[in-house]
Amino acid sequence: MPVKKYHHGDLKNALIKAGIEILAKEGVHGLSLRKVALKAGVSHTAPYSHFADKQSLIAAISTEGLRIICEHTEEVIRRYRGKPVRQLIEAGWAYIQFALSDSAHFKVTLSSVLEREKDYSEYVELSYKCFSQLVCIVENCQAAGLLRPGPSDVEAINVWSIVHGFVSLYLEGQFYHTILERFTVRDLMISSLGHITLVDLTPRTYARIAASPRYALQPVGTI
């Protein structure tokens, strides 16, 4: 156990880590500079030696979120080389898993908690890199004839919209229990992405969903 020293040694990273932990425990609203400093074991003004203001810390936390997404995607691309639709599905799944396991961190990273994001070059670069990875997967799929042709950046937006919208609505509690009782989140995601691909590479999953009856919704107005 290290003795507490006047100089921390790696306070900047410790503050980012503390911030992510606070997000996990208390959500976006619980994130304050003072709590972050307390959690890192320093006085509440110490962060100002490493960050100009609160937004700068948020920028660092967001950048770390993008880094996580980037690394997961890179790993997926490497592991499923030559299987472009699988890359698409697993990259989407990695995105969703990050969102579900660390939802407040995900929200900070992608829901404009960070203002003036253009001012933070590392954030901008990583966000560009993430998008390029997705474009790359999309182009692989198109080259194999498994995805609609067309400008790959537009198709990448479409893929991203589906996965992002899906997990956002899920996190916001907009999915009815009648759906979640019948299907796993992964099956639902694959069903979504099934709209995008030109061939069905997951016939069993989709057959399972297609065969299931719709849960009887009550008529509107009689609730």
Added chain:
Amino acid sequence: MPVKKYHHGDLKNALIKAGIEILAKEGVHGLSLRKVALKAGVSHTAPYSHFADKQSLIAAISTEGLRIICEHTEEVIRRYRGKPVRQLIEAGWAYIQFALSDSAHFKVTLSSVLEREKDYSEYVELSYKCFSQLVCIVENCQAAGLLRPGPSDVEAINVWSIVHGFVSLYLEGQFYHTILERFTVRDLMISSLGHITLVDLTPRTYARIAASPRYALQPVGTI
């Protein structure tokens, strides 16, 4: 011009309206009970005669947001009766227009600013009604053979995910200028929904998009 009276007459609705206006001007962060009361021209404690606490006012504002979405969708369903894919596209477009024209109100309505939403029955009922409207459109499309068969509630989730994800990413500034320079938001949305439908009812729009070259992205890592 009405003389200022001790009793307001319709303060509850005036507060909701004031809240929506503050959202439009100052965003989600600017919304406070005190500002809402000030804007409505009453003392800062007057809201407590009509709302138990801040969350209750937020619930009322969110409910109003759902009502707007519901009414727009109803109008679209009525106007395009017998043209199910058109219903799908225009309902999506109405959703996006609300999100773009009143983005903070949209965020409050659909991004879990409201906690414990299940406690507010009117919110729950309207959110159920909105979803049922979408399911209804989806079933019309399926019946006409224009949408993949399968449980209509699952397909409704897929449609909603695409439109919601699309507009969320747009609002969060995640679309690159290289895309927005080439296409209108409406064309991009139609391109997204084009993945969902089994026939292309908007050949001209899609042809316009498909014919456009991808803007040359710089290779990852050389930015």
Added chain:
DNA sequence: TGTACATCAGTGAACGCGCGTTCACTGATGTAC
């Protein structure tokens, strides 16, 4: 190797701010008789 000094990470007191909420109250309204 030792000393002087610049650098700067971290401290702790203090600031002003806007906020949600409470409380005892006041003034208008409407209804029972």
Added chain:
DNA sequence: TGTACATCAGTGAACGCGCGTTCACTGATGTAC
């Protein structure tokens, strides 16, 4: 029609809170000589 009274919408002072940020400072570190 007039009077007494209950109701309750709206008031204004006050509360405590956590927050971001500033400032003059202190203590450790490393480097030039």
